[in-house]
Amino acid sequence: MPIEFPTDAKAAFALQRKLAREVRLEACPSQVSLVAGCDAALSPDGREVLGVAVLLDYPGLHLLHLEVCRQPLTMPYVPGLLSFREGPAVLAALEALPQRPDLLLVDGAGIAHPRGLGIAAHLGVLLDLPAIGVAKSRLIGEELMPGPLRGDRAPLQHHGKTIGSILRTRDGVRPLYVSPGHRCTIAGAADWVLACGRGYRLPEPTRLADRLAAEHKRLLKEQGEAHSARQLL
Template sequence: MSITPLHEWNLAPAEAIALQKQLAVRLEREDRLDPVARIAGVDIGFEEGGDITRAAVVVLTWPELTLVEQVVHREPTRMPYVPGLLSFREIPAALAAFDRLAVRPELVMVDGHGIAHPRRLGVAAHLGLWLDLPTIGVAKSRLCGRYGELGEARGDWTPLLDRGETIGAVLRSRVGVKPLFISPGHRLCLDTALGWVVACLGRTKLPEPTRLADRLASRRGTMPETSSLGLDDIQ
């Protein structure tokens, strides 16, 4: 994997939006997964009041969900946060972190949306295209789309709809907490994405890949040598 040149990402808003539309049509929604032995989790955090971007990537084995590798990459923040253009702010750092990975995962879970995006190219979808890997968007809040009543039981879900199409699922990953927004990124369909997220759920709100990446990116807690589905405590 090579790092994308800076100029590819340093685009004016109008150009970025045009590029998103071009890239969205290249996304594959049919399943095209190799046998999954490793699943990666990706998340971005910030330091120095936002001046420094921290990209964290963790790799867990499947089905043990044991942490086998973790990388943190820090670099100056190059773009401000603009709703709908999140990938241009976060992906450069994420790619640099992936570049330092010794093993290549067969599936990637990203903190953010996949195709549940105004132009169907959220950060998970965009990253999937650049890595040419199956990706799943695991977001903690809604960007676009509407949904109906959601059950209270763990595992309950309801489709996320936008302009006549199903762009994702609103999933109750844990009882009593706000739901997760799951959407396919690249090379897999919604049902498959949902299946993987549920399969990686411990007793916490976030699936293991994203939960550990989140922790690493925000400097919270400690990273266990062997994950145990949320049994390890935050310090």
């Protein structure tokens, strides 16, 4: 049974507080040759979650492998409980990768979360992999703006504590909210996100996972429409 992802909100809260204690903020890996990225999308009918995991080489950042896993949607979107909605499908995709990555970049928050366990931290702990949360918008923390140039960063603080970085990954473009997920430091997380960048706002791992998730969803939609058309003829 998927004890990792209870459907009940009470159980989910309790599990987050428990797993948050297992998060380790240590030095990020120095030797990285494989980087993974993950994201999710909804199936065309909105009843399933498409978990997507990609494996890239480093520092080349070329796509080596793509894995897509479909799981039934069991939870509505509730801020703070995202991992219980997308986690099952994304975890399955990550576990299906042919090799274990040295680092994982996740579309979503790391420890910059109400209970310290955003989806990047949740997945990082479950897989015991160095993980980084790369969010496109803020979940918690003060909205301090970094400088306008790529690489500029401002501390993401909450209740006086720094929990991540607001990082500018492209000149003059909206910053990303980066926080460590597991086995990584706050500074190291931002450094790795920049190191995995290829000129776009999103670092390659999550950018590819993002794009391929949308691509796969579109394919499913076309297949569904073709099937419906045949039924009519």
